[in-house]
Amino acid sequence: MKEEFNIISNLIEENTRVLDVGCGNGDLMKFLQENKTKDIRGLEISKEKVQNCLSKGLTVIEGNAESDLKQFPKSSFDYVILSQTLQAFLNPELVINELLKVGKKVIVTIPNFGYWRVRLQLLFKGTMPVTENLPHEWYNTPNLHMCTIKDFYNFCSSKNIKIFKSIALKKSRISEINKSNLNYKNLDSHLGIFLIES
Amino acid sequence: MNKNIDTKKIIISNPLKLDCGKEINNFPIAYETYGELNSEKSNAILVFHALTGDQYVSGKNPITNKDGWWSYVVGENKPIDTNKFFVICANVMGGCMGSYGPSTINESTGKQIGTDFPIITINDMVNAQYELIKYLEIEKLFAVVGGSMGGMQVLQFVANFPDKAKLAIPIACTSSHSAQNIAFNELGRQAIMADSKWENGFYSNYKLNPDKGLAVARMAAHITYLSEKGLQEKFGRKLQDRDSLRYGFEADFQIESYLRYQGSVFVDRFDANSYLYITRAMDYFDLSKQYKGNLSDAFKETKTKFFVISFTSDWLYPTSENREIVIALNSIGADVGFVEIESDKGHDSFLLDVPSFLKTLGDYINSTYKVINERRI
Structure with missing residues (x-):
């Protein structure tokens, strides 16, 4: 978690306007507030989590990214962050498009379904993968649209979304993803972090 | 009602032009305060009451001998802690607890004004209360807070005086009274x-x-x-x-x-x-109409932080109407938080013992107070 926060924080310039979509209990917001910028908002669907954030004095709105991002004007944030949430939406493509409208730049992190540990479970055990990063069983997972680093990379190229930076994370090892090492990074990383722009 | 009670009262001598066109002056505004104003005058919270409320927010109401109407929220060690904050609440204009209203005695006739009293609006109420803040010599309030009609006054206050409050908390309210209301x-x-x-x-x-x-x-x-x-x-x-x-x-x-x-x-x-x-004042309330149909314009000038709260079972001022306020604020990039609190106590939830509401409100006010004060240093 800490590594992911650090990477995200390093992608953000100081004193910019940030929106954290699916901000959960506000841990990332708090981290960025202490390290990068005071001007940070959150959007979260769970009442309980929204209340936790507000209790910490964080500016958070209870709402659903699929329907409530529309209310923000175009390019009203310097950065919009979607941390490990994309796979939980009914329509991830729509959400990405909304994020790209609201934010000048967008940071998306995805739990990589192409990670070898994940692949092995399906290959050898023949069951849906359950890992530290993806702890749910198939019948109770909130993750509707799992994807791999390669899937997301290809998605961006096919939709003409510019990738400014793509970073792979394995445990605490950080590396850059590029076209030539894509297959390897897709196999050997548990998390992908993308800085994109429309 | 205007029984012989010892209410704190100021007489506002500045003429006030009402929305109905009439101008009034030398009129009373009754109020009550709780806690103490700090030396920097940075801990004042103006609470607005709802339709049948009054200035007696906390403690014992001297008229009814019952607890103040917001005793769950305001008081020592309550979410709005009077050990820490200086809380002000005025009886609204039109009310019957000492402020200028239809039961005020007309000195020339010795009788109550009755329906010779002019039609007043939420805007008029807020403008009158601003005079009280001036009288108390408070340059900037830490917060303006209120539920129901009190929430409408919060919205109107920030629209009228965009730099007079750091934080605004409208609760279970609307920016425009609906046909059902x-x-x-x-x-x-x-x-x-x-x-x-x-x-x-x-x-x-x-x-x-x-x-x-x-x-x-x-x-x-x-x-x-x-x-x-x-x-x-x-x-x-x-x-x-x-x-x-x-x-x-x-x-x-x-x-x-x-x-x-x-x-x-x-x-x-x-x-x-x-x-x-x-x-009538509530029915006439339509903030977006005051700004030519664009509610966002009401808040364009302000840097005030907003926190909007609604309740799941409130069908009088439902979440959808509270959300419209949030949407209007978001569309101009204002600093706004929002939560809908789970409660089956209906619109009255904001007055009652609803623990998740009280906790969220208290924690938010206290941590925001801390953040704002730290930022100043």
Whole structure:
């Protein structure tokens, strides 16, 4: 978690306007507030989590990214962050498009379904993968649209979304993803972090 | 009502032009304060009361001898902690607890003003209360807070005085009174005016009181403050002090007895004409219309931080209407937080012991106070 926060924080310039979509209990917001910028908002669907954030004095709105991002004007944030949430939406493509409208730049992190540990479970055990990063069983997972680093990379190229930076994370090892090492990074990383722009 | 009580009061000498066109001056605004203003004058919170509220937010209300109307929220060690904050609340213009209203005595005639009182608006109420803040020499409030009609005043206050509050918390309210809101208010007004003792609003001249009409108005309104589920769970079809139906029109059911009681205690503390004038002010409230149909424009000038709160079972000022305020604020990039609190206590939730509401509100106010103060250093 800490590594992911650090990477995200390093992608953000100081004193910019940030929106954290699916901000959960506000841990990332708090981290960025202490390290990068005071001007940070959150959007979260769970009442309980929204209340936790507000209790910490964080500016958070209870709402659903699929329907409530529309209310923000175009390019009203310097950065919009979607941390490990994309796979939980009914329509991830729509959400990405909304994020790209609201934010000048967008940071998306995805739990990589192409990670070898994940692949092995399906290959050898023949069951849906359950890992530290993806702890749910198939019948109770909130993750509707799992994807791999390669899937997301290809998605961006096919939709003409510019990738400014793509970073792979394995445990605490950080590396850059590029076209030539894509297959390897897709196999050997548990998390992908993308800085994109429309 | 205007019984001989020792209320804090200021007389506002500056002329105030009302929305109806009339200009008033030398009028009283009654208020109460709790806690102490710190030396930097940075801990003041202005609380706005709702339709039937008054300035007695906390502690014992000297008129009713009951707890202040927001005792769950304001007081020592409460979410708005009076050990820490200086809380101010004024009786709204049009009210009957010492501020300029229809029961104020006209000095030239020695009689109550009655329905010669001008029609007032939420805007007028807020402008009058701003005079109180000036009188108290508070340059900038830490927060303006209120539920229901109090929330409408919060919105109007920030629109009128964009740099006078750091934080605004409108709770369970709307930026524009809906047809349903107006309908219920009209029902209440008609009940009062249908009472033969109303005498076109000059009942005090005849030593009368349209208490039957006012009680019916209160009973109808009270239903709108609760939720269907809450009513069903609390009362169901339970009978009142009897084992079987009496085949008559007495209060057989507990809910009937409850409403009759609510009506009867209300008439002892509230003036019928005030009820007419204040409900009218609420009906006239349409903040977006004041800004040519664009609610966002009401908040364009402000840097005030907003926190909007609604309740799941509030059908009088439902979440959708509270959300419209959030949307308007978001569309201009204002600093706004929002949560809908789970509660089956209906619109009244903001006045009651709803732990998740009290906790979220208290934690938010306290951590925001800390953040804002730290930032200044």
